[in-house]
Amino acid sequence: MNERSQWGTRLGFLLAAIGSAVGLGNIWRFPATAYENGGGAFFIPYLFALLTAGIPILIMEFTIGNKYRSSAPRSFSKISKGMEWIGWWQVLISFVISTYYPIIIAWSLMFAYYSFGTKWGADTSSFFFNDFLSMTDPGSFGSIVPNVLIPLLIVWTIVFFIMGKGVKKGIEIANRIFIPTLMIIFLIIVICAVTLPGALEGLNAFFEPNWESIMDGSVWVAAYGQIFFSLSIAFAIMITYSSYLPKKSDITNNAFITGFANSSFELLAGIGVFAILGFMALQSGSSIDEVVTSGVGLAFVVFPEIISQMPASSLFGILFFVSLFLAGISSMISITETYIAGVQEKFSLSRGKAILFGAGLSFIISLFYATQGGLVLLDTVDYFINNYGVALAGLFEVVAIAWFARILKDLQNHADGQSAIKLGWWWRLSIGVITPVVLGYMMLQNLRNDLEIPYEGYPLDFLFNFGWLLAIGVMFIGALLTTKKWPSKDHEA
Ligand code: PHE
Secondary structure: OOOOOOOOOHHHHHHHHHHHHOOHHHHHHHHHHHHHOOEHHHHHHHHHHHHHHHHHHHHHHHHHHHHHOOOHHHHHHHHOHHHHHHHHHHHHHHHHHHHHHHHHHHHHHHHHHHOOOOOOOOOHHHHHHHHHOOOOOOOOOOOEOHHHHHHHHHHHHHHHHHHHOHHHHHHHHHHHHHHHHHHHHHHHHHHHHHOOOOHHHHHHHHHOEOHHHHHOHHHHHHHHHHHHHHOOOOOOHHHHHHOOOOOOOOHHHHHHHHHHHHHHHHHHHHHHHHHHHHHHHHHHOOOHHHHOOOHHHHHHHHHHHHHHHOOOHHHHHHHHHHHHHHHHHHHHHHHHHHHHHHHHHHOOOOHHHHHHHHHHHHHHHHHHHHEOOHHHHHHHHHHHHHHHHHHHHHHHHHHHHHHHOOOHHHHHHHHHHHOOOOOOHHHHHHHHHHHHHHHHHHHHHHHHHHHHOOHHHOOHHHHHHHHHHHHHHHHHHHHHHOOOOOOOOOOOO
């Protein structure tokens, strides 16, 4: 008997996969990345990366999950014993992300609340760093900040509740509510944004192609990096989610839908963000170039400032921060599921116990980021775990599958056997050659950069402990986990 959880409907699976993919990366990472790497011309490397890495790897991970019907480490161990640790490594990367991702969701929640009457005042930067976070010097932690702790507790309660309800009644239903709501809210934001004065200048700046940038290797690295992070691939997530698919599911089509839906949202966010930046530039009499930022600064410093100047500012603020919240929480659920599934299978635990241990531990660690030094810690961990976690784990994954296990043909047969679109040589070439070459190059570039210049000029011992040591540490803990045998009762049908 197969007792494995299963999605209720195909749409439910798709919304969950899209929910994982559509996250903060779409809203605050893509627009600035595209702008800084050639504007309109960036779409060429970006589309190339989507078609040669993003969608092919998504197809591969959906196939692995659907074929082996297990968590990522168990699925990899069924391919070859030696591959199990790549699965744990990816699960641990997801675990690390799950310790700080809820912090950003908590900030969003709090800022949705602050939107009533635009509480951040005129100096949004000082409000965010001093009044809201009570920040200390980089490298020290200080005490826990109640402004962050309270929304954090709310976020974790929601996460525990959804996870506790299980795959079909929890994750699927949550995404069925969150994702359509997010799409509607975001559409309203973008429609309002493009009608603002100055919007057109913003869009012109965003789309204006700088063709020379295409010749620059770092632009291609940025495109691949964006695709990896944005599609949640090489995080063990998509393998876990597709392991709950019914046996005969159209894999390839699902991967194309997920990939294009995510990129469409990304483009929409680019339009919205740049229309709004255009408005800001006009208001402050500066150029677009001066107002572009990404990440935390964009969402919590620049946007509040713009929102204050907008008509119906409180309402607009609420819509914006609620959309960050929804985009974030659906991704958070997906990373949490990866380690819950892994731990549950490895230690034969009930789902409830796996949630209690796994997410419970993540919750405790998350409290460190709720301190006065939390932002610097978050920034460091995020940077290192993404650059040396995801890119490297992704590289190991494709090389192991294409060159050591040599199962691309088997996987292709499995996908083709149940998908309308048939895979060809382009798929094997993408996974076996193009992706490893680009990821390898990306690793070397990142390493060179970070060894030359300490990230953000943070203290060296801090970067060593929470950057390098953590990124390397998860590989070792991953290896340690493989020493325990899988329970004999197999979840395979
Ligand atoms: N895909 C998410 C985004 O675009 C990021 C993410 C990756 C979230 C991995 C969770 C895990 O924002």
